[in-house]
Amino acid sequence: MSVANPAMRGLGDPPTHEPPQPGTSPEIKLTRRKDVDAARVLEQANQPAKWRLLVVVCFPLFFLLAAPYWWYTTSIVRLPLPNERIVALESQRVVTATADAGPRMQVAIALTAQDPPLRTQIWFTVDEAAFPVPPPGKAQFPHNAKVQNVIKLVTDGVDGLVRRDAPEDRGERRWDMEVDAPRAPLRAHILVTDTATNKFPLEPYIAVGDSEDGKVTRGMLVVPVHPDLIGDRNLKQHYKIALINGIHFLFPPHLPGIPTRALAYSPNITLSFVLLNEDAMVGSYVDGWDVEGAIRDHFLPQLSPLSPLFNFSIESQVLYHAPLTIDPDHVNGSWVIDDDGMNVFVSERWSLDSMSSNNPVLRFLLFVPSQLHRPLKLGDSESRASSFLIPQFGSVVILNPPTEQGQGHDDKTAYTLALAALDAPFAQFAAHLRSLLAIAARPSQLHPDPAPGRAALVARGVADPLSVWEMDTVLRTRLAETAAEARKTLAGIVRLVDKIKEMQLGEDVRDKILGAVRRLEGLPAAARARSPLPPSFLLARDALLLANEAFFDPGMMGQLYFPDQHKFAVYTPLFAPVGVSIVVSLLREVKRLKGRRRKAKKEKDQGEGNPKGVVAESESTATSTGVQTRAATRR
Amino acid sequence: MRLSHFVAVLSSAVLASAGPTSPQDAFHEVLTLQPLPDGKLSVLFEFTTHFSLHKGDGPSQSHHSLTPPTLLLPLEKSNVSELTISFTSGQWNQLRHGESGPPAYEAGGGGGEVRGWLEGGDTDTAWDDVTHAFAGLFCATVGAEHVGESVRTFGDLYPPARQGNNLSHYLVASPHLHLCTENLTPFLSLLPSKGLSGLSALLAHPGNVLGWGFKTEGIDVVMPSKTQQGTWTGWWGGVVDLVPERGGTRGFTLKTIFGTNLPRPFPKAASSTLRLIAPEGGLAVDPAPQKVNKRWVDGRRREVAEWDLFTEDLQDKDFGFWWHEEGPFKHPLHFEPPAVTISRVAADRHASDATFVVNIANNADVDREAVYSEVWPWWVKGWLSEMSVKVNGAAAPDLIHSIDYHPSTPPTPSTTDLHLRLTLPARSTVQLSIPFTKLTLKYDDHVPDAERGREIPASVLTLLDVKGEEERYADKALETGTVDVQRTSRRRVYGPKLLLDVPTPDFSMPYNVIIMSSTVMAVFFGSIQGRIIRRWGWVEASK
DSSP states (O other), X not given: OOTTOTTSOOSSSOOOOOOOOTXXXXXXXXXXXXXXXXXXXXXXXXXXXXXXXXXXXXXXXHHHHHHHHHHHHHOOOBOOOOHHHHHHHHHHXXXXXXXXXXXXXXXXXOSXXXXXXXXXXXXXXXXXXXXXXXXXXXOOOOHHHHHHHHHHHHXXXXXHHHHTSOGGGOOOOOEEEESSOTXXXXXXXXXXXXXXOSSSSOOOEEOSSOXXXXXXXXXXXXXXXXXXXXXXXXXXXXXXXXXXXXXXXXXXXXXXXOOTTSOXXXXXXXXXXXXXXXXXXXXXXXXXXXXXXXXXXXXXXXXXXXXXXXXXXXXXXXXXXXXXXXXXXXXXXXXXXXXXXXXXXXXXXXXXXOOSOSSOEEEEEEEEOOGGGOSEEESSXXXXXXXXXXXXXXXXXXXXXXXXXXXXXXXXXXXXXXXXXXXXXXXXXXXXXHHHTTOOOOOTTSBOOOOGGGHHHHHHTOOOOOOHHHHHHHHHHHXXXXXHHHHHHHHHHHHHHHHOTTOOBOXXXXXXXXXXXHHXXXXXXXXXXXXXXXXXXXXHHHHHHHHHHHHTOGGGGTTTTSXXXXXXXXXXXXXXXXXXXXXXXXXXXXXXXXXXXXXXXXXXXXXXXXXXXXXXXXXXOOOTTOOOOOOEEEX | OOGGGEEEEOSSOOOOOXXXXXXXXEEEEEEEEEEOTTSEEEEEEEEEEEEOOBOOSSSSEEEOSSSOHHHHHHHHHTTEEEEEEEEEESOOOHHHHSSSSOSOTTOOSSEEEEEEEEESSOHHHHHHHHHHHHXXXXXXXXXXXXXXXXXXXXXXXXXXXXXXXXXEEEEEEETTOOOOHHHHHHHHHHSTTTTTSTTHHHHOOHHHHTTSSEEEEEEEEEOOOSSSOEEEEEEEEEEEEOSOTTOOOOOEEHHHHHSSOOXXXXXXXXXXXXXXXXXXXXXXXXXXXXEEEEEEETTEEEEEEEEETTSGGGTTOOOEEEOTTOOSOOOOSOOOOOSEEEEEEEESOOSSEEEEEEEEEEOXXXXXXXXXXXXXXXXXXXOGGGOEEEEXXXXXXXXXXXXXXXXXXXXXXXXXXXXXXXEEOTTEEEEEEEEEEEOOOOGGGOOSSGGGOEXXXXXXXXXXXXXXXXXXXXXXXXXXXXXOTTSOSOOEEEOOOEEEOOOOOOTTHHHHHXXXXXHHHHHHHHHHHHHHTOOOOOOOOOO
């Protein structure tokens, strides 16, 4: 072939571009020449293998180097939680009273399942004159021995009552009477006094205030006995009955749980008293009320003892228009609201909410029906009930003003409710408050305090203030409730964090959880203290507050709406095509490397003797379409 | 219930007071009607309660009868001494209505405005709490998002009614708010009559009331001090068209405006009054008013007719008002301008520059002393060095006595406040021109629908020489129609709020960039990589 062939390029010349001749296809005609050395051509045309390998490796290397930075900028803070400690707290349930074991619960705080349940101490004293003087000649027992005898009688009596239940349903006696325990939180006393009734049975009561002679202190359970009764044959039995009546019903063997109608525990509660006139424009209406006096007499004695537990704030208002959204039926001359009506009695349009804080609110509504709906009755036309309770909300008392004949829409009388008129509704409200706060009513076996100053109040229906005896039960119930809630919340947090992998857990949330766990773990130690209920309750309450704060922390929600599926949906269209190319080219390089190694090995094996000199060279051109050429062999 | 438990107090009952010294709470309601020269009617409901706080003895008690706890408890908690919230929707046309502003003098400029005086030390958090509480009550975000966006320099222009110690003034204007049923319903629930009796029952028809062209609603609370009772006033005002669309007479009755007869009065109201401010040329009314007085109303002596709605024979009656011997209403071609009018436009608009041109017309015969104030968001940068003042075309820089300028401090959230103390010469128009530039907002700072633009609050002209409307002995001789522009209680005249369009970027660009780069990478990466690492091979052409 002549060199002058313009289609043939010299080996050493740089490639020149010649425009294609018209009529010919623009391809380079390569004709075989003996001296065309394919290998040398290829060597010059291709870049060195090492370079190619380096370039191919650069791409994945870049991704590898950038990956930690990407991981660092897209990862979320997830600090580890004390999962084992939280699970260990669950077993605390076995030894601590719980609120969610149904209507019967284990009774007291125990340290472990083997320890006896914790008992509140009662210091029991008896007046000297309360025991009959033995006739001369009979043995004289010291006073303390006689008191101890009474204690044993009472304790055995109560234990017998408790044992009457089947073993799996059995409650516990959670108190102990001691002869000499001046620092005990509760006190009981048998008092000889002329003012007591001179007939059996004896009438135990809880003293509201201190007496002048110092024998009776506030909160003491007093069994008054008249001097004439001392000589009775069955005196000791009567003492036993009176004491059991007092103590056993104040401390029932099964601790009451928190019913669903009561509010869950919250340290701040607002009490709202509302006087509602259905329609002040039509007929007579109520214009004002002495709510401050009624609260002072009926409510403050019940609220002040609760100050370790709850912080109350009180507000009141008078509404002049509160139209009913239900139609009461007119039956027998009175208007009746049936059960369905009571469910929807409180209307949204009354705008009772004052929105001044986020505290839970208990509302006590005194409803005065309008002239058109008087008298308004609940249930049926003959019922005498005048109030109903709305669970977790409050209660309603219906107050029908007097209707005289001949007065109708023209009667513009405006009534003012003085303290005497408010006694009955507020006594009902006070009872409803106890029910809504899960405080048991004073048992009927206990009588009101007969102190002279209280006679007027008792006549008005004002209940005795909340006593330390009832506070004991309330503290136990709330302690059980808050501890159980705190445990439940912590377990919930663990489950939530486990389930949602994208949820972040920052340091402050982790600290709150640790604080809650630490406090719950401190409960058994606090139970050993002398007066264990208040500090245990504080621990449990703080644990609940911390657990709730951690659960509802807004920081935990940060990454929640960017799940992994979205992340991959954004990355995939970008990286998948790129990735395919990189992976394929990598694979080809690896294959070629392996092939060369095999060839080199073969050459080494065969040394110089191979006549054929088969050189297997696998070649490939890597194009985006992946077209492979067949391996060309060269002879 | 035994009869003896009730203590009956016969008619016009009065709430038993807590102690002999504290005066009782009293609730007054007034409806004021004022026909305007252009065939419209200005309506204003005012509900005023004078109250004291009843705290009871013992821990944290609060007792209310005529006052709503929803209003007072947040104010007590945050140590607020005074608070005013107003919503205004629509524009008051100063020339055609003949007055410088609506009859509710405390109403703010366009949109929502909340301002107040707070006592004590840490007032920033207290202000935040108060605005959030009332935002919840009125279903409108009246507060500022950041506390730096509250304006602090308006204390002199809104002097406190109660002197307290350590008072701080806050003002937040939200010009983008409108007035709707969600604002009316909580307003009615604050009143003791709850929209069911008395004058509030006229207001309780949202379909009717919210169809008015101009509406304003607001509350103004002054908390009690140790010696004085507190007052809270709620107002609702509007402008009603009297002339039907196809033409007709202007005569109207209460039923045609409100759709219902006059309801029975609220029994606990101490007074319930209907008031009519008679226009020039008089008006015929039925039934006849019980009292007709001459009063100063906004700088002009007018006749005011009053009816006491507790009167027995006015119950359930419809009140009729008509113009003597006037047939179909002819719209006047000339209007007598009010004492002061303001107009404000953004002129010479370029992409991010414009000029505020404010025309303040003093139509009276006396010079007025005034302070002109503007509040701009941080992205409006006014060039005060280029500000020019002209009177009737001629430059008059001496009119401005002092400038109180507080520029904003981006990037912290803040506003620019400008107060110009100036004199308005008689019978002339002062023109202020302030060029400004709109700064670039960050991508994230744009609100949804950014191309709509953003409103800036209304400007306010505070008149310093007003003397109030109280009657004096010398006034008895004055006839109706006498004009004395300083005998008014209207201290402030508001200019309009403006809608400025903010230069917006192409919001789709990030999306475009991501899509484009992903596509380029996906399509071309393979071929580029191929070209880099292509290996040429020897191809045997088959013979």
